[in-house]
Amino acid sequence: DTEVTQTPKHLVMGMTNKKSLKCEQHMGHRAMYWYKQKAKKPPELMFVYSYEKLSINESVPSRFSPECPNSSLLNLHLHALQPEDSALYLCASSRLTGLGGYTFGSGTRLTVV
Amino acid sequence: GIQVEQSPPDLILQEGANSTLRCNFSDSVNNLQWFHQNPWGQLINLFYIPSGTKQNGRLSATTVATERYSLLYISSSQTTDSGVYFCAANTGNQFYFGTGTSLTVIP
Numbered sequence: 001d002t003e004v005t006q007t008p009k010h011l012v013m014g015m016t017n018k019k020s021l022k023c024e025q026h027m028g029h030r031a032m033y034w035y036k037q038k039a040k041k042p043p044e045l046m047f048v049y050s051y052e053k054l055s056i057n058e059s060v061p062s063r064f065s066p067e068c069p070n071s072s073l074l075n076l077h078l079h080a081l082q083p084e085d086s087a088l089y090l091c092a093s094s095r096l097t098g099l100g101g102y103t104f105g106s107g108t109r110l111t112v113v
Numbered sequence: 114g115i116q117v118e119q120s121p122p123d124l125i126l127q128e129g130a131n132s133t134l135r136c137n138f139s140d141s142v143n144n145l146q147w148f149h150q151n152p153w154g155q156l157i158n159l160f161y162i163p164s165g166t167k168q169n170g171r172l173s174a175t176t177v178a179t180e181r182y183s184l185l186y187i188s189s190s191q192t193t194d195s196g197v198y199f200c201a202a203n204t205g206n207q208f209y210f211g212t213g214t215s216l217t218v219i220p
Contacts, residue, residue, distance in 0.1 A: 033208070037154070042199055042210035042211065042212060042213055043156070043199075043210055044210075045207065045208065056207075088154045090154075090156065092156075092208075097205075099143070099144070100144070100161075101144065101146055101158060101161035102146060102158070102201070102203075102208060103158060104148070104155070104156040104157075104158070106153070106154065106155045107154045107155065107156075109154065
């Protein structure tokens with residue numbers, strides 16, 4: 001299994017809702033990442049998990065809350081988002097942080113209304 | 114962090130034409146990857162190429178780490194090659210994306 005699976009593929013949520021994005025990989029990778037991508041821009045790093053511990057938080061607002069329950073699973077909990085948070089959210093994994101190639105999931109396209 | 118610049122920003126090709134995309138990076142890197150982002154947003158890994166040359170079908174890539182650049186060659190382009198091509202460089206924990214090249218292949 002050489003892929004990263006993200007669910008859901010599309011999500012529409014209101015500004016008062018709470019929702020979660022899920023990312024799963026079974027490649028034995030020990031580093032997992034969340035990226036945010038706006039239209040016509042490159043992906044921007046949000047969070048890095050290494051061995052299930054948060055190692056990098058790129059000054060992301062607290063309305064985004066990551067969680068890594070085990071080495072295969074990464075969640076992103078969303079609460080009280082703003083319309084400007086609408087974007088493509090991409091999950092990636094690599095063997096270790098900074099080592100080996102990155103594999104990306106197909107993303108969750110989020111719309112906040 | 115390092116700067117990763119790609120050129121050209123936009124490229125329109127007739128089907129069957131060849132092209133070269135360039136990626137310059139401002140510092141030494143541990144890892145250099147080329148991705149193709151399709152219209153649905155999926156980032157597809159094309160090459161993991163911190164140095165040297167690799168080929169995969171109509172695509173090939175070369176990274177000259179000492180001169181801090183990488184090239185992606187697309188030969189005999191097809192309409193399915195359309196999309197945005199990103200290079201991304203890793204210098205430790207951080208993975209820096211270039212600004213991308215938007216490629217349109219017309220029949």
